[in-house]
Amino acid sequence: MPTSTQTTATGPAAGAPGPALGPAVQGTRPKAVIRPGDRIFSAATLIAGILILAILAGVALFLLAQSKDTIDAQISDPSAITGGNGFLAYVWPLVIGTLVSSAIALVVATPFALGIALFTTHMAPRRLAPALGYVIDLLAAIPSVVYGLWGIALAGNLTEFYLWLSKWFGWIPIFAPAADGSVSNTGRTLLTASLVLSIMILPIITSLTREIFLQTPRLQEEAALALGATRWEMIRMSVLPFGKSGIASATMLGLGRALGETMAVAMILSPGLLTASLVVSGNQTIASEIAQNFPEAAGLRLSELISIGLVLFVITLLVNMAARAIVAKTSVKGS
Amino acid sequence: MLTTSDTTSSRSRSLTSKQLPKATPWVIAVASIVVAAGISFLGLGRFSIAVTAVLAGAINAIAVFAISAAYEGRRKAVDRVATTVVSSAFVLACVPLISLLWLTVSKGGAALDLNLLSRTMLGMKGVLDQQYVAGEAGLAGGFYHAIVGTVLITVAACVISIPIGVLAAIYLVEYAGKNKLGKAITFLVDVMTGIPSIVAGLFAFALFSTIANVLMPEAAGIAKTGFTAAVALSVLMIPIVVRNTEEILRLVPMDLREASYALGVPKWKTIVKIVLPTSVSGILSGVTIAIARVIGETAPIMVTAGFAKNLNWNLFSGWMSTLPTYIYDSQLRPVSPGDAAIASSERAWAAALVLVALVMILNLLARVIAKVLAPKAGR
Numbered sequence: 001m002p003t004s005t006q007t008t009a010t011g012p013a014a015g016a017p018g019p020a021l022g023p024a025v026q027g028t029r030p031k032a033v034i035r036p037g038d039r040i041f042s043a044a045t046l047i048a049g050i051l052i053l054a055i056l057a058g059v060a061l062f063l064l065a066q067s068k069d070t071i072d073a074q075i076s077d078p079s080a081i082t083g084g085n086g087f088l089a090y091v092w093p094l095v096i097g098t099l100v101s102s103a104i105a106l107v108v109a110t111p112f113a114l115g116i117a118l119f120t121t122h123m124a125p126r127r128l129a130p131a132l133g134y135v136i137d138l139l140a141a142i143p144s145v146v147y148g149l150w151g152i153a154l155a156g157n158l159t160e161f162y163l164w165l166s167k168w169f170g171w172i173p174i175f176a177p178a179a180d181g182s183v184s185n186t187g188r189t190l191l192t193a194s195l196v197l198s199i200m201i202l203p204i205i206t207s208l209t210r211e212i213f214l215q216t217p218r219l220q221e222e223a224a225l226a227l228g229a230t231r232w233e234m235i236r237m238s239v240l241p242f243g244k245s246g247i248a249s250a251t252m253l254g255l256g257r258a259l260g261e262t263m264a265v266a267m268i269l270s271p272g273l274l275t276a277s278l279v280v281s282g283n284q285t286i287a288s289e290i291a292q293n294f295p296e297a298a299g300l301r302l303s304e305l306i307s308i309g310l311v312l313f314v315i316t317l318l319v320n321m322a323a324r325a326i327v328a329k330t331s332v333k334g335s
Numbered sequence: 336m337l338t339t340s341d342t343t344s345s346r347s348r349s350l351t352s353k354q355l356p357k358a359t360p361w362v363i364a365v366a367s368i369v370v371a372a373g374i375s376f377l378g379l380g381r382f383s384i385a386v387t388a389v390l391a392g393a394i395n396a397i398a399v400f401a402i403s404a405a406y407e408g409r410r411k412a413v414d415r416v417a418t419t420v421v422s423s424a425f426v427l428a429c430v431p432l433i434s435l436l437w438l439t440v441s442k443g444g445a446a447l448d449l450n451l452l453s454r455t456m457l458g459m460k461g462v463l464d465q466q467y468v469a470g471e472a473g474l475a476g477g478f479y480h481a482i483v484g485t486v487l488i489t490v491a492a493c494v495i496s497i498p499i500g501v502l503a504a505i506y507l508v509e510y511a512g513k514n515k516l517g518k519a520i521t522f523l524v525d526v527m528t529g530i531p532s533i534v535a536g537l538f539a540f541a542l543f544s545t546i547a548n549v550l551m552p553e554a555a556g557i558a559k560t561g562f563t564a565a566v567a568l569s570v571l572m573i574p575i576v577v578r579n580t581e582e583i584l585r586l587v588p589m590d591l592r593e594a595s596y597a598l599g600v601p602k603w604k605t606i607v608k609i610v611l612p613t614s615v616s617g618i619l620s621g622v623t624i625a626i627a628r629v630i631g632e633t634a635p636i637m638v639t640a641g642f643a644k645n646l647n648w649n650l651f652s653g654w655m656s657t658l659p660t661y662i663y664d665s666q667l668r669p670v671s672p673g674d675a676a677i678a679s680s681e682r683a684w685a686a687a688l689v690l691v692a693l694v695m696i697l698n699l700l701a702r703v704i705a706k707v708l709a710p711k712a713g714r
Contacts, residue, residue: 041603042510048502049511049520052577055570056523059534062541115424123421132425139432141698143631145659146687149666150435153442161385199431230414253529260531262634263659267667287533287634294638309537313530320529324522 059313067307069300082304091286091308093274097190098285098312101265102258104194104278105201110251112198113205121213122235133210140203148267151196155187155268162187162279173276184281188270191278193285196264205254212246213239245326252323259316262287286312353407360399360419367394392423436691443688446474446681452689455480456644461671464678474678476670478686480646481661484561485693488640488657489630491565491650492572497622499569500576507577508584509606527574536635539567543639559641561650564657567635572625579621583614616708620701627697631690633659658690 070087078086120133162184166177177183216239224234265288272282290305290312297305371390375383399419404412454477463475503520511517543566544558551557587610595605611618641654642664656664662683669679 045506066541232417
């Protein structure tokens with residue numbers, strides 16, 4: 001990645017004023033004067049840096065502190081927790097709902113994102129490409145609450161499609177209709193929410209993969225073309241293998257975004273118990289559970305919602321760290 | 336292999352291989368749309384855009400492959416199909432964008448007027464909405480309080496996060512070098528960008544309610560203020576500001592710093608007088624993008640500032656509304672139930688139009704700043 005190589009390039013030079021002196025004179029160099037202004041300024045920047053560490057630690061700490069009531073209840077009287085069967089039984093369906101909706105969003109969005117990234121980097125007319133990229137960035141700029149509003153307005157149009165799905169593919173559990181053969185008549189199901197989610201995470205995956213595709217060594221591309229490869233063969237032989245790990249980390253980051261996305265799901269999904277079918281109403285995600293119940297919550301319920309927030313935080317943290325680890329591993333190999 | 340026979344056969348004829356005329360893909364595309372529309376009409380008995388689009392895509396891909404394979408050979412045909420599929424992915428992705436913008440402009444534009452912009456929801460009753468739906472009165476209520484709340488909370492978030500973000504970026508670029516703390520901060524900033532917005536809101540709420548519990552245990556619910564929301568937004572904004580500023584600072588040429596050091600200028604003055612002015616356009620445009628990102632956040636505001644119906648200028652006491660929470664609240668908890676809920680929905684769309692316009696303007700502004708304030712190229 002460019003940032004890491006730049007770090008090594010500017011790092012040592014930025015460390016001490018006057019690195020141009022070179023190693024030979026370093027021993028006899030007079031000590032630099034450190035002025036009060038320098039001290040104050042460097043301390044200020046250091047404090048700002050440490051504050052960031054403190055904030056992240058604070059997120060975990062304060063969420064944990066406010067989860068104390070839930071932990072106490074879990075130990076002393078698990079039936080006091082919503083659902084009556086303890087915290088795990090309460091959070092389990094929510095985690096599944098979150099993971100399922102994010103997975104669907106990812107499966108739908110990734111092929112499109114790759115296609116768009118390829119289109120803007122290698123196929124669109126060169127003069128048009130930046131403008132086309134900007135169009136996709138617009139998708140990222142739209143606030144999630146507006147996506148929710150849009151999803152509610154259009155969800156009804158999907159019922160016909162869901163009816164068709166349940167008629168022909170009802171034997172697959174995820175498309176199974178309800179016991180009386182019906183599907184959600186408002187269209188506000190987990191599948192609808194996931195589809196809207198996929199639109200929302202499309203721009204982030206697209207922009208990350210686009211950057212990676214642009215880094216493909218020009219010579220490799222031209223060599224492939226010179227050997228008589230068609231454009232698609234060139235993409236398959238040089239662009240895609242080069243960007244493989246980048247694509248993986250981009251999808252992971254998209255997954256992280258989808259896991260934490262609240263409003264679209266909270267507005268579109270009419271929540272319910274965990275069900276395998278995605279075309280009837282039901283299921284719930286962590287973020288949406290918090291958003292829908294937080295305004296009225298108090299006491300133990302409040303603490304419960306904060307503790308499921310902590311669970312969500314841990315899940316997204318793991319996903320993001322995994323994504324960064326992939327980036328770190330490959331940036332060494334790629335350079 | 337097919338490939339080798341392909342090349343030998345074409346070599347025997349001439350150096351150039353056969354190629355379809357340039358307009359062919361377009362002709363095939365139009366033809367397949369017509370065929371798909373026909374099938375949808377015959378099969379369903381009516382015209383359906385969705386079915387036609389899916390069918391047209393499939394027919395187009397198959398037709399392109401068949402025609403090209405027959406005339407140009409298999410490799411060219413695969414190339415053409417790939418181009419078609421990739422291009423249609425792009426076109427398909429534009430559909431929701433256009434649909435969303437169109438719906439926002441048409442629905443929001445129909446409802447939006449100056450009254451909505453200048454009134455609050457104070458004293459709003461279901462009767463007023465029922466009268467509106469019955470056509471006896473104009474659309475009551477408004478979101479002036481939400482606009483004020485949005486501006487106040489966003490400004491407060493900027494006041495907190497811009498100094499921290501910019502200073503942390505300066506630390507990373509100018510002071511940290513390759514030390515462990517710098518690496519840790521870089522890593523955690525990356526991690527912080529991935530914090531779900533609702534978790535940031537919960538953090539701010541947990542922070543202030545813990546403080547409130549310690550200071551005044553009898554006052555419940557005191558933690559929900561505009562300032563709490565600003566802290567929540569800062570958690571989301573800081574990493575964006577750090578990342579954007581860091582990127583820009585690294586672009587400042589080392590020569591500039593060294594020239595300044597050589598003249599005996601202290602390091603902090605070099606940063607303040609040389610490095611920052613050189614990168615000011617990038618920093619400002621990065622900050623603007625960060626503002627555009629957090630101004631549309633809903634989840635962290637609703638858990639930290641509640642839903643206010645009245646105008647509240649005080650960040651430190653009482654609930655506040657912002658445009659996103661106003662939209663959410665109006666749509667999901669309408670003032671009047673039943674048929675008159677449409678009035679609340681109309682207000683929500685009008686607020687959505689204002690919000691989208693605001694975000695677009697900020698994004699545009701970021702681009703303009705980057706262009707206008709950019710330092711003149713030295714060479």
